[in-house]
Amino acid sequence: MKSGLPKKSKDISRWYTRIVEIADLCDKRYPIKGMNIWRPYGLKALQQIDRLIRAEMEKTNHEEVYFPLLIPESLFKKEAEHIKGFGSEVYWVSHAGKEQLEERLLLRPTSETAMYPLFALWIRSHTDLPLKVFQLVNIFRYETKQTRAFIRVRECHFFEAHTCHEDYEGAETQIKEDIEIIKQFFKKLSLPYTLNKRPDWDKFAGAVYSIGIDALMPDGKALQLGSFHQYKENFSRPYGITYEDPNGKHVYCHQTTFGMSERLIGALILMHSDDKGLKFPPAVAPFHAVIVPIIFKEEETTILKTCSAIKIGLEQRGLRVLFDDREITPGSKYYEWELKGVPIRIEVGPRDIKKKQVTLAVRNSGRKLEVKMGEAEESINAALADYAEKLFEEATRINASQTFQALHLEDVKDKRGLIKLPWCGSEECGKACEEALDMNTLGTPIDEDPSCKNKELCSICGKPAKSWVRFARLY
Amino acid sequence: MKSGLPKKSKDISRWYTRIVEIADLCDKRYPIKGMNIWRPYGLKALQQIDRLIRAEMEKTNHEEVYFPLLIPESLFKKEAEHIKGFGSEVYWVSHAGKEQLEERLLLRPTSETAMYPLFALWIRSHTDLPLKVFQLVNIFRYETKQTRAFIRVRECHFFEAHTCHEDYEGAETQIKEDIEIIKQFFKKLSLPYTLNKRPDWDKFAGAVYSIGIDALMPDGKALQLGSFHQYKENFSRPYGITYEDPNGKHVYCHQTTFGMSERLIGALILMHSDDKGLKFPPAVAPFHAVIVPIIFKEEETTILKTCSAIKIGLEQRGLRVLFDDREITPGSKYYEWELKGVPIRIEVGPRDIKKKQVTLAVRNSGRKLEVKMGEAEESINAALADYAEKLFEEATRINASQTFQALHLEDVKDKRGLIKLPWCGSEECGKACEEALDMNTLGTPIDEDPSCKNKELCSICGKPAKSWVRFARLY
Structure with a gap:
């Protein structure tokens, strides 16, 4: 374990820069600025976030698709505002092998211009509407400002939902649904947030209006975690997305988008944590609990067997559990898993075996809880629910003070x-x-x-x- | 439903070209050749394959990572054979916004040259070995031959595992493990395959030797579905991946890779299917079963309610079930889901309600099976296992004859x-x-x-x- 974590309370910026690496979330030593490596632990957290997003999308009848990364320049340029907004920050592919391509291709900074020509083919009649799709993909923006892991990166993990509707009201209803979705979603992250309709001078390139999802961080700065956009017919006109209404008339669709990114991980890190390290909310934590055996030579076999059995039992009940059987001291394991923000530590020592119990330590509090072995799952679930609630309360308290x-x-x-x-x-x-x-x-x-x-x-x-x-x- | 599927038995090539689109797997109308859109149904199948791969990786202690898509030219060029092999088929990024980049970047055709500089930092001592990581990502190859959905594409969904070992024997053991992994994996796909050590003139760029996973298709042609490569020190030397052995000596690692791609979907389509359409093996099928209500006006409510209850019950037991309640005839639903290869159709009509049963029709056979409602899950699981077995037998029979x-x-x-x-x-x-x-x-x-x-x-x-x-x- 590399040491030397600055105190979050003293210098959150330095603390952040350091913890994303020592908590094994990412590696910033890749030789292109702003393009980082997702390490296994960080990727697991990201995949939990994706899982939560997919669940919300399924509930609301959005279908998952995958569109190509590369977009021909001519398609990209069809909507004037959009190209103005993104033109200066896209990566261009002009050669393949030794050949120059007939047309330049760009790496998607977002997928409006890749999707909409196809929407024009997919949508024929009013019965094809609403069309609601989403994708979880890598996007690229040539950031010229200072990059920061998860928060300002050049390759970014991105969620984007795109919808088409019969009219403005249909699109408005969609944005109401989006607002409900993030209510459910952010609850699982224990993150308070605000929704703000951006002023006209700061709306998304091509949007009629944009709503930002902004979360206030402990340093008093706001982090935009996502946005909804009402496009009206701004894209359907240049891309020719029309439907035949019940009277046989061809009408332009109204469209919306909803996007979020890996910034969510950045927000979780900044918001839920202390000088000891991270505190992942249970819904996102790579592991709900880590089992640490407290071994004394003569009882080693019994203890290790018990730990394995506990792990299997809890996993069968849907909990994500790590059994840390490395040959290092329990103390260094405590230190590491506190740093990495595992919500619950399960200690199993000779005394626990004798009393047919396990000892639970919740990341948030110094308190230890002794629970009967058969009741471990129930206690853990209760502790996780309470933990999530406490994280939200703490974040709300910090926000209120600012x-x-x-x-x-x-x-x-x-x-x-x-x-x-x-x-x-x-x-x-x-x-x-x-x-x-x-x-x-x-x-x-x-x-x-x-x-x-x-x-x-x-x-x-x-x-x-x-x-x-x-x-x-x-x- | 668009019609006009050519007979597979008469012209498998035309049949393939058509079915990938009418079975809603992909849309080939994206304006860049060889870059297709994954439609929801096709993406679901792909995600099931990813799930199976992840499960095998977890069992064998491989950790999932994500490395950046873009690779600086200088890194790419460190291993001479590798650049020779891939140089003519990579996409180059040379500009961002209006600026020319200081160094050209390429879109990964595979990730050796992105990962190995970092492996050199991650590995210090023999205790860091073996290092076993994998990723599931999009890769890019500028194919000049005729493209074909899933089989020869320019943006490709790719699985790649990379490992580092103390010595040659360690790497050889890894390849044995890989062989065991695909044995488990291909069993789930009901796909027979052969393993072949490529001749020297056809090995992977940079490998000491390559083993291809080749499956024979019904048209008698072989489709390479993946490969293992023994690199020995071919990459660890140029990329400086060394470890300190127990005697304090710095030693180059031996490396292997194991790759597979979306071609697996292509193989499933070509192998398991008939003139009526696809036959997805249960482990990959987006839906194990589709429920089709046979409605007569007076009993509509009861039937729809029963169908919903059956769906929920089966899903709780881990089955993927679609309730097709669209207002079209049962016949057209039968046609569509046969085309799309759902293993089991569950029919629920007035007669079934009366007899407290459901009628199962397995995709493979004309036979219908009436089972008690309470025993549906058991019967479906048995039918799915039998179905998977039959698909394998049929494929094996076809292969044997060729x-x-x-x-x-x-x-x-x-x-x-x-x-x-x-x-x-x-x-x-x-x-x-x-x-x-x-x-x-x-x-x-x-x-x-x-x-x-x-x-x-x-x-x-x-x-x-x-x-x-x-x-x-x-x-």
């Missing part, structure tokens, strides 16, 4: 965190706030009523405010 | 299929056989004793044969 609402800019000017102010809706006033606060506009709240019921005035121009608006520093 | 062994070239010159002849081992004689047979050399058998016990003579030069050797036409 969330500020005020009528006047002056009252929050020195605050760091999530700032909410009344706003007239103009870009000018929005940008003025950004500058005064040295923050970015997240947008108008969607997770709560954004209206200014008490006739609040814009914190900049003093005119009647149209809505509240949120600001934060961004990752 | 496998020929002879002492003299003349005796098999007009045969089509897998040809086995005695061979002196020289490239000259091997190539002469290839020409005479209009076939390729698969190599010396590994799945059976290749030795010439009866002092057979080379079928070309007449000198004492070193071993038997197999030939076939290749996909």
